[in-house]
Amino acid sequence: MEEKNQNIVMFPFMAQGHTIPFLTLALKIEKMGYKITFVNTPLNIKNLKKSLPPSSTIRLVEIPFDSSKHGLPPGLENTDTVTTYDLMLDLFEASLSLKPYFRNLLSDLISGGASLLCVITDMFFAWTADVTHEFGVFHAIFSGCSGFGLGCYYSLWMNLPHRKTESLEFSLPDFHEAGKIHVTQLMDIMLKADGTDRWSRFLIYNLSLWVRSDAILLNTVEEIDGIGLSYFRIKLGLPVWPIGPVLRSVDNRSRGGKVPGISPELCIKWLDSKPLNSVLYISFGSQSTISASQMMQLAKALEMSGNNFIWVVRPPLGFDINAEFEAEEWLPEGFAKRAEEQNRGLIVTKWAPQVEILSHKSVAAFLSHCGWNSVLESLSCGVPLIGWPFYAEQFYNAKLLVEEVGVCVEVARGTHFEVRREDIVHKIEMVMRVDGKAKQMREKACEVETMIGDAIRDEEDYKGSSVKSMEEFLNAALLTKESKT
Numbered sequence: 001m002e003e004k005n006q007n008i009v010m011f012p013f014m015a016q017g018h019t020i021p022f023l024t025l026a027l028k029i030e031k032m033g034y035k036i037t038f039v040n041t042p043l044n045i046k047n048l049k050k051s052l053p054p055s056s057t058i059r060l061v062e063i064p065f066d067s068s069k070h071g072l073p074p075g076l077e078n079t080d081t082v083t084t085y086d087l088m089l090d091l092f093e094a095s096l097s098l099k100p101y102f103r104n105l106l107s108d109l110i111s112g113g114a115s116l117l118c119v120i121t122d123m124f125f126a127w128t129a130d131v132t133h134e135f136g137v138f139h140a141i142f143s144g145c146s147g148f149g150l151g152c153y154y155s156l157w158m159n160l161p162h163r164k165t166e167s168l169e170f171s172l173p174d175f176h177e178a179g180k181i182h183v184t185q186l187m188d189i190m191l192k193a194d195g196t197d198r199w200s201r202f203l204i205y206n207l208s209l210w211v212r213s214d215a216i217l218l219n220t221v222e223e224i225d226g227i228g229l230s231y232f233r234i235k236l237g238l239p240v241w242p243i244g245p246v247l248r249s250v251d252n253r254s255r256g257g258k259v260p261g262i263s264p265e266l267c268i269k270w271l272d273s274k275p276l277n278s279v280l281y282i283s284f285g286s287q288s289t290i291s292a293s294q295m296m297q298l299a300k301a302l303e304m305s306g307n308n309f310i311w312v313v314r315p316p317l318g319f320d321i322n323a324e325f326e327a328e329e330w331l332p333e334g335f336a337k338r339a340e341e342q343n344r345g346l347i348v349t350k351w352a353p354q355v356e357i358l359s360h361k362s363v364a365a366f367l368s369h370c371g372w373n374s375v376l377e378s379l380s381c382g383v384p385l386i387g388w389p390f391y392a393e394q395f396y397n398a399k400l401l402v403e404e405v406g407v408c409v410e411v412a413r414g415t416h417f418e419v420r421r422e423d424i425v426h427k428i429e430m431v432m433r434v435d436g437k438a439k440q441m442r443e444k445a446c447e448v449e450t451m452i453g454d455a456i457r458d459e460e461d462y463k464g465s466s467v468k469s470m471e472e473f474l475n476a477a478l479l480t481k482e483s484k485t
């Protein structure tokens with residue numbers, strides 16, 4: 001690796017779903033020879049220290065933040081410990097106070113002699129673009145979301161189209177290519193939004209500032225996400241570079257401090273004992289869970305379908321998500337015992353080695369909330385999905401996978417949805433069978449696996465689309481730097 005005397009400042013929003021992809025990207029850019037300064041609030045920096053490999057030279061830098069000055073509970077610096085949307089919004093609004101400190105931080109870096117190539121910040125920190133430009137430095141926004149999912153999210157907040165129709169289904173005025181959106185694909189805060197409420201005000205202010213950046217980087221792949229990428233290219237008039245998949249390594253360090261509920265070795269041993277394409281993997285990302293009644297229906301569906309499964313369980317909604325899992329209370333009587341005795345199911349509490357599981361040839365399908373990292377990890381292994389999106393852009397990720405890519409069937413929407421075990425069984429069979437639609441989906445997922453593999457191929461005579469995008473981004477930042485000196 002050629003050492004480059006160039007600094008890149010990276011600054012994610014204070015949420016695990018944001019810090020993890022940022023850190024993964026930081027580790028990738030570090031390997032390319034750049035020096036990384038990774039900025040966050042004090043408590044987040046403390047936690048991030050545990051996630052860095054010992055060999056990393058990434059510099060973790062604190063930006064001052066005192067939650068109690070913003071009416072937040074003491075020590076609240078991350079959405080992980082947030083229990084209500086109101087509190088989350090308080091944290092979003094409080095993050096605007098970081099502006100002068102961020103300016104000082106850049107000023108100190110530059111006056112300290114650092115050669116600053118660019119600043120990469122979160123989609124919720126678009127105000128950093130103007131601050132960065134004060135120093136004549138290139139600014140990019142990075143998001144771990146898909147172009148399609150984020151495009152729908154962006155357009156919905158900017159236009160609030162559901163407020164202008166009585167219909168349950170509607171198009172996005174500036175993103176017709178996305179097709180129809182159904183009201184069940186809107187989070188509660190969006191359903192209630194009218195443009196004057198606090199959420200609308202914060203988000204519309206923030207999203208309107210995206211055009212001030214110099215580029216958008218997305219953890220996605222041109223070949224599967226062209227519709228969303230085109231939307232942003234036209235809408236913002238900026239380069240939009242798909243640089244994904246930037247995936248966590250199987251080394252679980254970057255899991256954000258979560259304790260694994262099972263070792264990868266045990267998991268693999270269990271999977272080794274199962275036939276090819278026979279296991280359903282079920283997990284709802286890093287911080288989500290389902291309701292107690294949904295959990296019961298899902299468990300009963302798993303018994304009815306008779307398939308092998310690995311299920312990452314967490315206490316249901318309304319309980320502390322980090323508490324011990326009470327199988328007797330939240331699962332049907334004797335469910336866990338039967339799964340173990342019949343050697344049919346592995347119930348994992350807290351955290352599973354997801355990347356290892358999805359890479360195993362016994363895994364046939366993934367029942368997922370369609371968080372974009374999970375989607376990329378699944379498709380990178382050619383595993384089709386059963387979608388159960390909960391919130392944010394997950395609804396539109398599922399839409400992309402069902403309607404455009406053809407690698408997913410949707411089983412439920414949201415955490416209030418009354419899901420029936422028969423419907424779950426039907427969807428599991430649709431994806432797990434060896435013939436019919438299941439076969440088509442598996443073939444399509446394998447095609448997508450190849451596309452993703454090609455996108456990140458970096459050989460002397462071939463550079464994949466994501467490799468080229470990363471190069472174009474770094475060259476653009478360098479050109480800006482050279483033009484200012």
Ligand SMILES: O=c1ccn([C@@H]2O[C@H](COP(=O)(O)OP(=O)(O)O[C@H]3O[C@H](CO)[C@@H](O)[C@H](O)[C@H]3O)[C@@H](O)[C@H]2O)c(=O)[nH]1
Nearest residue numbers: 017144145285286287312351352354371372373374392394
């Ligand atoms: O037991 C587990 C559970 C999760 N993971 C990992 O945790 C990550 C979860 O990411 P993702 O699937 O994207 O889910 P969230 O954590 O919910 O993701 C947030 O961030 C995503 C990317 O920005 C958005 O698409 C989602 O809407 C948002 O909730 C993945 O890398 C998984 O491999 C594990 O390794 N083991």
